[in-house]
Amino acid sequence: MNASSAALFEKFNKLKISAGNHSPSLTTLKAEMPEIEIKVDACFLSNPYATELFLKYFKKELLDTGEINNVLEFYPSQNNEIANLVGRHLQIDPSRIFIGNGATEVIQAIIHHFVKDKLIVNIPTFSPYYSFALPGTEVVYYELKKEDNFRVDPDDYIAFVTKNKPDSLVLINPNNPDGGYIPHQEIIRIIEELSWVPTIIIDESFIHFAFENSSLKLPSIASLLDKYPNVHIVKSMSKDFGIAGIRCGYAILPAEKVTHLLNTGYLWNSSGLAEYFFRLYTRKDFIVEYEEVRKKYITESLFFVTELNRIPKIKVYPTKANFVLVEILNGQTSDEIATELLLNYGIYARNCSDKIGLHGQFIRVATRYKEENEYIISSLRDIFK
Amino acid sequence: MNASSAALFEKFNKLKISAGNHSPSLTTLKAEMPEIEIKVDACFLSNPYATELFLKYFKKELLDTGEINNVLEFYPSQNNEIANLVGRHLQIDPSRIFIGNGATEVIQAIIHHFVKDKLIVNIPTFSPYYSFALPGTEVVYYELKKEDNFRVDPDDYIAFVTKNKPDSLVLINPNNPDGGYIPHQEIIRIIEELSWVPTIIIDESFIHFAFENSSLKLPSIASLLDKYPNVHIVKSMSKDFGIAGIRCGYAILPAEKVTHLLNTGYLWNSSGLAEYFFRLYTRKDFIVEYEEVRKKYITESLFFVTELNRIPKIKVYPTKANFVLVEILNGQTSDEIATELLLNYGIYARNCSDKIGLHGQFIRVATRYKEENEYIISSLRDIFK
Numbered sequence: 001m002n003a004s005s006a007a008l009f010e011k012f013n014k015l016k017i018s019a020g021n022h023s024p025s026l027t028t029l030k031a032e033m034p035e036i037e038i039k040v041d042a043c044f045l046s047n048p049y050a051t052e053l054f055l056k057y058f059k060k061e062l063l064d065t066g067e068i069n070n071v072l073e074f075y076p077s078q079n080n081e082i083a084n085l086v087g088r089h090l091q092i093d094p095s096r097i098f099i100g101n102g103a104t105e106v107i108q109a110i111i112h113h114f115v116k117d118k119l120i121v122n123i124p125t126f127s128p129y130y131s132f133a134l135p136g137t138e139v140v141y142y143e144l145k146k147e148d149n150f151r152v153d154p155d156d157y158i159a160f161v162t163k164n165k166p167d168s169l170v171l172i173n174p175n176n177p178d179g180g181y182i183p184h185q186e187i188i189r190i191i192e193e194l195s196w197v198p199t200i201i202i203d204e205s206f207i208h209f210a211f212e213n214s215s216l217k218l219p220s221i222a223s224l225l226d227k228y229p230n231v232h233i234v235k236s237m238s239k240d241f242g243i244a245g246i247r248c249g250y251a252i253l254p255a256e257k258v259t260h261l262l263n264t265g266y267l268w269n270s271s272g273l274a275e276y277f278f279r280l281y282t283r284k285d286f287i288v289e290y291e292e293v294r295k296k297y298i299t300e301s302l303f304f305v306t307e308l309n310r311i312p313k314i315k316v317y318p319t320k321a322n323f324v325l326v327e328i329l330n331g332q333t334s335d336e337i338a339t340e341l342l343l344n345y346g347i348y349a350r351n352c353s354d355k356i357g358l359h360g361q362f363i364r365v366a367t368r369y370k371e372e373n374e375y376i377i378s379s380l381r382d383i384f385k
Numbered sequence: 386m387n388a389s390s391a392a393l394f395e396k397f398n399k400l401k402i403s404a405g406n407h408s409p410s411l412t413t414l415k416a417e418m419p420e421i422e423i424k425v426d427a428c429f430l431s432n433p434y435a436t437e438l439f440l441k442y443f444k445k446e447l448l449d450t451g452e453i454n455n456v457l458e459f460y461p462s463q464n465n466e467i468a469n470l471v472g473r474h475l476q477i478d479p480s481r482i483f484i485g486n487g488a489t490e491v492i493q494a495i496i497h498h499f500v501k502d503k504l505i506v507n508i509p510t511f512s513p514y515y516s517f518a519l520p521g522t523e524v525v526y527y528e529l530k531k532e533d534n535f536r537v538d539p540d541d542y543i544a545f546v547t548k549n550k551p552d553s554l555v556l557i558n559p560n561n562p563d564g565g566y567i568p569h570q571e572i573i574r575i576i577e578e579l580s581w582v583p584t585i586i587i588d589e590s591f592i593h594f595a596f597e598n599s600s601l602k603l604p605s606i607a608s609l610l611d612k613y614p615n616v617h618i619v620k621s622m623s624k625d626f627g628i629a630g631i632r633c634g635y636a637i638l639p640a641e642k643v644t645h646l647l648n649t650g651y652l653w654n655s656s657g658l659a660e661y662f663f664r665l666y667t668r669k670d671f672i673v674e675y676e677e678v679r680k681k682y683i684t685e686s687l688f689f690v691t692e693l694n695r696i697p698k699i700k701v702y703p704t705k706a707n708f709v710l711v712e713i714l715n716g717q718t719s720d721e722i723a724t725e726l727l728l729n730y731g732i733y734a735r736n737c738s739d740k741i742g743l744h745g746q747f748i749r750v751a752t753r754y755k756e757e758n759e760y761i762i763s764s765l766r767d768i769f770k
Contacts, residue, residue, distance in 0.1 A: 019463060022652070026455070027660060028462045044459060051458045058457070063448065070411070072443070072658070073436045074429060075629045077413045078404060101486050101632075101654055108650035132649050244460045245657025247486075264517050265493035267407070269486055271656050272630025273457070275412060 008036065009339045016351075021127035023350055039346030040372045042365045044244070045176075045206075045323050049293035049369075051242030057280055071272035079266050082278045083258070086250060089282035090222060095255040098262075099278070101269045103205055103236030103249035108132050109261055110232055110251065114199050118166040122152065123357025126176045126203070130356075140164050143357050146327070149318050150178040154186045158193050168199035174206045177352055177364045179319025181210050184219050191221075191228050200231045205249075208240035208294055209301065210320040216295045222252055229254055237277065239322065240294065248274045297322065301367040307377045308365075313384045325352070328361040330384060337383065338363055345379040393421065394724045401736075406512035408735055424731030425757045427750045429629070430561075430591075430708050434678035434754075436627030442665055456657035464651050467663050468643070471635060474667035475607060480640040483647075484663070486654045488590055488621030488634035493517050494646055495617055495636065499584050503551040507537065508742025511561045511588070515741075525549050528742050531712070534703050535563040539571045543578050553584035559591045562737055562749045564704025566595050569604050576606075576613050586617045590634075593625035593679055594686065595705040601680045607637055614639055622662065624707065625679065633659045682707065686752040692762045693750075698769045710737070713746040715769060722768065723748055730764040 015024040015032055023043050029036065062068040076082075079099045087094025100106035111119075111132040121129045123141045130139045142160050144150040152171070161169060171190070174181040182190070191200060207220050222233050233252040238244035248270070253261075270278065280286045301322055308316045313330040328337050338351035341363075350364035367373055400409040400417055408428050414421070447453040461467075464484050472479025485491035496504075496517040506514045508526045515524045527545050529535040537556070546554060556575070559566040567575070576585060592605050607618050618637040623629035633655070638646075655663070665671045686707055693701045698715040713722050723736035726748075735749035752758055 018465065022463070025462045025466075026459045027657070028466050041459070046458065048458075051454070055454055055457070069436070069440055070630070072440070072628055072630045073431065073433075074411045074426070075623070076632075077410045078407070080403065081410075081413050101490075101656075104650075104652045105486075105654065108652075112650070128650075128652060134649060238460070243457055245455070245457045247461075247653065247656045264519060265489075265497070265513075267489045267493075267513060268629075268632065269490065271486075271632045271658070272412075273656070273658065 005339065005343050008033070008343055009335075012339070012342070021131060021354055026348070029348070036342065037346050038342075038348050040368060040375060041348045042368060042372070042376055043348045043350045045239050045321075045366045046242045046244060047209075047240060047293065047297045047322065048242060049297050050240060050290060053286075053289055053293050054241060054243055054277070054280070057286060058276075062276065071276055074272065076268055076270050076272045076275040079262055079269060082270055082275055083250075085282045086278055090252075092222065092225070092252060093255065095258060096225075096252050098251045098253050098258045098266075099270055100249040100251065101271075101274070102238065102247040103203075103234055104128055105247075105269065106234050106249045106251045107203075109266070110199075110201060110234070110253075111137075113261060114232070114257060115168040116198075118164065118168070120161055120164060120166045120169040122171065122175065124150070124175075124177055124352070124355045125170070125357070126172060129170050129172075140166060141357065144175070144178070144180065146317070146358075146360065150175065150180040150325070152180065152182050152186070152190075154190050158190060161194055161197065166197060168201065169194070169197055170201040170203065172203040172205070174210050174319065174321040176206065176321065177323070177350065177355060177362075178317050178325040179206075179321035179323055180317070181320035184212055184221070187221060188224070191231055195228070195230065198230055200228070201234060202231060203234040205234065205236035205239060206321040209298055209322040211298065216298055225252055232257075237281070241277070241281070241290070243277060246273045246277055247271065248277050297367075300370050300373065304367045304373040304377070307373075308380070311377070311380050311384055314380070323364055323366040326363050326365055328363065332361070334361040334363050337361070340383060341379065345375075347376055347379055390724065390728050393418070393728055394720075397724070397727070406516060406739055411733070414733070421727065422731050423727075423733050425753060425760060426733045427753060427757070427761055428733045428735045430624050430706075430751045431627045431629060432594075432625060432678065432682045432707060433627060434682050435625060435675060438671075438674055438678050439626060439628055439662070439665070442671060443661075447661065456661055459657065461653055461655050461657045461660040464647055464654060467655055467660055468635075470667045471663055475637075477607065477610070477637060478640065481610075481637050481643060483636045483638050483643045483651075484655055485634040485636065486656075486659070487623065487632040488588075488619055489513055490632075490654065491619050491634045491636045492588075494651070495584075495586060495619070495638075496522075498646060499617070499642060500553040501583075503549065503553070505546055505549060505551045505554040507556065507560065509535070509560075509562055509737070509740045510555070510742070511557060514555050514557075525551060526742065529560070529563070529565065531702070531743075531745065535560065535565040535710070537565065537567050537571070537575075539575050543575060546579055546582065551582060553586065554579070554582055555586040555588065557588040557590070559595050559704065559706040561591065561706065562708070562735065562740060562743075562747075563702050563710040564591075564706035564708055565702070566705035569597055569606070572606060573609070576616055580613070580615065583615055584617060585613070585615050586619060588619040590619065590621035590624060591706040594683055594707040596683065601683055610637055617642075622666070626662070626666070626675070628662060631658045631662055632656065633662050682752075685755050685758065689752045689758040689762070692758075693765070696762070696765050696769055699765070708749050708751040711748050711750055713748065717746070719746040719748050722746070725768060726764065732761055732764055
């Protein structure tokens, strides 16, 4: 690293530290480090084709009509109004739907209100699942091993949970940051054998990128919840629909838990644009088009991962999400590689040096547009040649 | 009321009941009751001139440049990043600023985390201050009397609080739904004499419409907070800036309370548009223009209230907010008058029949554009002729 690179690295690192266990947002990065030109944001985990689709509707229905003015000026509908729409769309009792200002609000609500003494979290993981825990909650980590490709082994996991007797556990499926996927039959087996755990949280924020076979049918377990009243589904809309800036998420909870939350808050927690998005999400015309871009993106992501696998001196872990966890095996650190990617190639990847439960040097790289993926591949080839 | 009016009234009432202690949003109303043509939304409490100003910037800076796409697609900055901007703008230590997804989120955070055994709330009031209270909190009501024009009498209030020994109290200034204003010197006296109350919440959501004299200078007490570490300021941006659909609010809290909140949540609780608004709010060019529309709106509101006062068979209570509480004295109920305004005149006013602490028949009417105000006046003259 030369002196100017080192100075930039130090400046970036400061922003990183102030962002805690997360990456500085693109907005923050642009405002604070205008000297960096970001060509590809591979930190951000989102389907860009879905963003395009949303923007097409947004332009036609809100901008061209002037309706955007009302969306910005007036109060949005209340939580239960939007839950009614989403519930009908998902064919799930609307009284079980809790609408959140992004999945992080949903996670916070569940962790603060329904998780009690002991919570089991698999690591590596999405940090809010442990950082949001209140002081009275003991967080017990179940460590996924890189030797096993971060796979959840149902027998071992069930034995661990049984031994620890938690009141709550979290499974992110596919998992963040490794993309590891628990197949449908295995997750059902885990849920059935652990039916005595009061609060089982299944985070399906990346489920739209997963599949069981080449039909690419959405493998969500949401429709089975009537059989498992202790299962709580968390769902971000930011990734699959490419609209992180709008802040949309929801949970499927036991109806009495939704009532509990709404009785003491969460009054107008969706913005006007979030309400527009949720209304769109429940429309057939939109969903038909969305299914096309979902499948297109999965297919492109498969090509991306296949090519990544051919690059020497890195290990690419198996993924069914829209990102890959990459282990650096050429002796360089993830700090060095992430900085090189950012400063020399304009590629913003996630340096995983702060992720607990990762032993080694890891970066996480999101899949993007075909052309962007190709640029990431050629840049990594260049670095690891 | 004829049969078709009665049917509409019943339909509207159902929506009202499902909205709890609030009014159905305009979006919900339009979706569920397309047969009603709303000409003036006088339920909604917002400066329409400020909305116009915001939309001018929004169009120029986000739409015309295409930057809106990034605002919708990417994650916004974290809470503390936005707090830094707002703190610098307000010349208040940024570590004391807590950014919320609308003031209702701020109120929820304070009520859930910092209010303990006993909370004193003045009634009539904005319902979240009591409905968000957790089961362990006793809410004690201090009733403002219509005979006193809902004025807070400092001596009587201080005596009441001293007798009840709460850990928390709320003063909304100006108050909602009556618009009653506690002058600067009186609120400072109350704060000083009640310095032993651990959590004093001052809600200044309507302070931009208040004034001490004809200079119309903003009478906020925010700049004095260093002297009063137990005072917590709540601030909605929806009303003064006319952007309720974006969901923006903040609190000024002791720094350790902000840290407490951010350590266990509130990660990405501002949307991309909320971040854009907060950045705008801290810019001098915007604020110079905003001050003009703020003063213009106050002046128009003064004319509106003056004219309202001349209508017979109603009593208009003194207000320094952007709305008036109107008592109906012709023997009709607020249900009847609100329905007549909505169905016959297309005016959506707030029927206050569900507001606790109001004894009599009351509607709340917001001030809007000059022409809309004139239409409200002529419609009320017509009804009460």
